[in-house]
Each structure stands twice: as structure tokens, then as C-alpha cells.
Amino acid sequence: MPELPEVETVRRGLQPAMEGAKILKAEARRKDLRFPFQKDFIARLEGQTVTGLGRRAKYLMADLTSGDVLLMHLGMSGSFRVLDGGANDTPGQFHHPRSEDRAHDHVVFHMSSGRSVVFNDPRRFGYMKIIARNVLEHEPLLKGLGPEPLGNEFDAAMLAQSCFNKKTSLKAALLDQRVVAGLGNIYVCEALYRSHLSPRRLAATLATKKGEPTDHAGRLVNAIHSVLNQAIKAGGSSISDHRLTSGELGYFQHSFQVYDREGEKCQTKGCGGVVRRFAQNGRSTFWCPKCQK
Template sequence: MPELPEVETVRRGLAPVMEGATISRAEVRRKDLRFPFPENFRDRLTGRRIESLGRRAKYLLADLDGGEVMIMHLGMSGSFRIEQQVAGDFHHARSRDAAHDHVVFHMSSGAMVTYNDPRRFGFMLLADRAKLPEHPLFAHLGVEPTGNSLSADYLAGQFKDKQAPLKAALLDQSIIAGLGNIYVCEALFRSGLSPTRKAGTLVTKAGAPSVRLERLVPVIHDVIAEALEAGGSTLRDHAQPSGELGYFQHRFQIYDREGEACLKPGCGNIVRRIVQSNRSTFYCPTCQR
């Protein structure tokens, strides 16, 4: 499933052709994706101006004039493709997988933005912008891992007396919204922290962040920033709206390296894989404590 850097990369790719443009026409080629489309979805979008294109956790948010917001989730295999119309034709090659082109936005900017989703685990919903913080998808989300709200003091408050493994705590979306498996594995390796240690061990008896927790937070920020710079990670389905792939997978230091030598100088141990909460965890038992 695309994680925060992949979703943010998609947002940045779509913004130049969608922000400030009007949806001249919307094509909805099936009745549902993971969920049924909202009632009269096509008609409710036609003629609407997209005021801004944002992101919350792993959700894309298109603010429409009139106070509604279109919530979009990529699911397991969803992607957007931009085709720019020039003199009656499109200069980007059409998808070879057109059978899975489920929604098409014809924009007043001259762009055609197509949502493709072979597995159909993605979805699109409409909600009242004023009530969005109370929406079931967003009401219980934690802080974003990209801003100053994610601090060692904040995590100390969340982790105090917590018996859950550190990796599970970092993946808890009610604590940090949008942080996913790949980037947690990378951050823990770069911080030298074991994914299996109890989250509460990173908090002092007085409730303050330990030195280890102080070290972890900037590493999380750095990993996310590095992934954004690389356009995310392309393992199976992720591609930017331009068609370009993400390249962070070439910078993995621990993720998906089971059986290979640890990259930290002087270690020489072998990267292991365990399963935590039905997800693969890659770590070095020597370097991560």
C-alpha cells in the first residue's frame, strides 16, 4: 500500500493541473471501488472548482468550491495519470491497462486526470469540509510525521508505560498519521533501535523522552524528507502522475534486505526478517537494541 511519501508525491504531481481548475466533466466508469461512489458523484463534481489539493495521512483531499471536499485513497494499487491535451491530442501515452481506468477528470486546465486501480481497494468520497475533523476517517488520526508536532516530548506522552513493541507503536495511526512499514523499518535501523523493544522503554520514569527517543524523532523526519525527495518507493504499483517511478527503494538500508549483510561499517551481521502485526520487519540484531 502506498505510504505517506508516495501519497504526497502524487499530491505534488497533481496540484499543478488540478488546483484552481474546474472539473469540466467527470467520467465514472463503474458503480464502486472499495466502497460505492457517493450518490450522483459525477454530477456533483461537474463544474466544481478545486480550490486546493491537500493530504492528511494517506488520504488526498481536494477542496471544492461550495464547501465540500473529495477524499481519495489509493488503496493497494491505485494511481493517477496526467495526460495534457495539446491541439486535440494528448502528449502522454495512454495506459496499456485502460480496463482499470475507473475515474477520469477532464479539467479546465486542459489536462485529463485518470484514476487507475487494478485491485479496486481505493475509494473516493465526498464530505463537508467544516465537519472533516469529525469524519470517521480522520477523527482519531495522530500528528503528521512531517511537521513540528511530531516531537520527542509528544511521543514520550504517547509511549509512557506502553507495553507494545516500538514498531507497532510507531505504526499506530492514532499516534502518528501516515507513517508506514517501510519508513518505520528504515528509521529504526538508522536510529539503532530494536523494533521489538517496548515503546515505554524510551520514556524516563519522570515521563521525559530518553536519549534514544530524542535521537529517533529527527531520524523519522529525515527518512520521510529523503523519501519525498526521491519521489517515494516503487516496489510494485506506485508511480508518479507523470508516469515516473519513485527511487527511494534504491536507498533502502534495511527494508527488504533479509539475508544480506548489514550496511553499518564494522557490523558484518545478517539482516533478519520477522513478522509483527502481519507485516514484515527487517532489522539487524547487532546494531539495533
């Protein structure tokens, strides 16, 4: 599933085609994706101008002149394709090519910019929903989300408070979208490695007995900021079929220091350890047992 850097890359790729443009025509070529489309889905889109295209965690959010917000999630295999005359761009980057089977083009937005934005999703785990902006904070899909990891409010103190007295592992806590929104398996592995913290460490060790942040919390927050910013700059990691607007594959996977490097020497200077993999909460965890404590 796409993580925060991939979704942010998609958002930036769609902005020129959608932001400030009117949806002249919308097509839903089937009745559902993961969930059924709302009965008035098309009617609430057509004729509306997209005033802004934002992101919350792994969701894309298009603000409309009507006061509605179009909430979009890529799911496991979803991608957007921007058609501009003969040109064909796919915003985002993933390691394996996204589906090019037009039979899976399920939603199409025809924009006044002269471009068409096509949502393709073979597995149909993605979804779209229109929500009134004034009730957005009560939307069940968004209500329980934690802070944005690149937001100003996310710091060592906030992370320590979220993990205070938690009995789960540090990795499990970071994957909990209520603790921090948008992180997934890849970037949690990378951040833990860069902060030299074991994925098996108790989450509670990020806080003192009084709930204040430990040095571990500060190192981890800095590592999260670093790896996410690096991945966004690179256009998102290239895992699970993601592509950039140009259609070129991404290159952040070449910057992975631990993820998918089982059996390789640890890249930490002077460590001499070997990267290992083990299953944790149903996910593959990559780490260096020697320098991650």
C-alpha cells in the same frame, strides 16, 4: 499500500493539473470502489474549482469552491494518470509498474486546464468520498489520525507521550495511525534501523516514568524526519507499483539501508552484523540484531 512519501509525490504530481482548475465533467464508470460512491458524487463535483490539493496522512484532499472536500485514497493498487493531449503521466513512484489496463479506469475528472485526471485501480481497494469542510474534523476516516510526522507538532515529547506505558512493540506503535499518521512498514523499518532501535523493543521505553522523552525518542524522531524527507526528495519509494509524473520508476529503493536486504551485511560502520527478516504483526520486519537494541 502507498506510504506518506508516495502519496505526497502523487499530490505534487497532480497539483499542476487540478489546483486552480474547474472540473468540467466527472465520470464514475462503476457504482463503487472499496465503498459505493455517494448518490450525488458527480453532481457535487461538476462545475467546482479545485482551490487546493492537500494531504492528510495517506489521504489526498481536494478543496472545492462549494466548501466540500474530495477525499481520495489510493488503496493497494490505485494510481492517477494525467492526460494532456498526447502526453500521459502517472504521478508517484513504485517498484512494479502500475496497471495500464484501461478497463480499470474507474474515475475520470475532465479539467478546465485541458487535462484529464484518471483514477485506475485494478483491486478497487481505493475510495473517494465528498465531505463538507465544516464537518471534516468529525469524519470517521480522519478522526482518529495522529499527528503528521513532518508537522511542527511532532517531536520527541509528543512521541514519548503517545508511547507512554504502551505494552506493544515499538514497531507496532509506529504503525498505529493514532500514534503517528502516514507511516507504513517500509519507513518504520528504515527509521528504526537508522536510530539503532530494535523493532521488538517496548514502545514504553521512549518515555521515562514521568512521561518525558528518552534519548531513544529523540533519535527516532530525527530518523523518521530524515528518511521521510529523503524519500519525498527521491519521489517516493518504488515499492508496490508506484510511479512519478514522468512515468519513470523511483530510486529511493536504492537508498534502503535495511528494508528488503535480508542476508546482506549491515551498513552501519563497524557493526559487522547481517540483516535479518522476521514476521511481526503479519508484516516482514527487516533489522540488524547486532546494532539495533
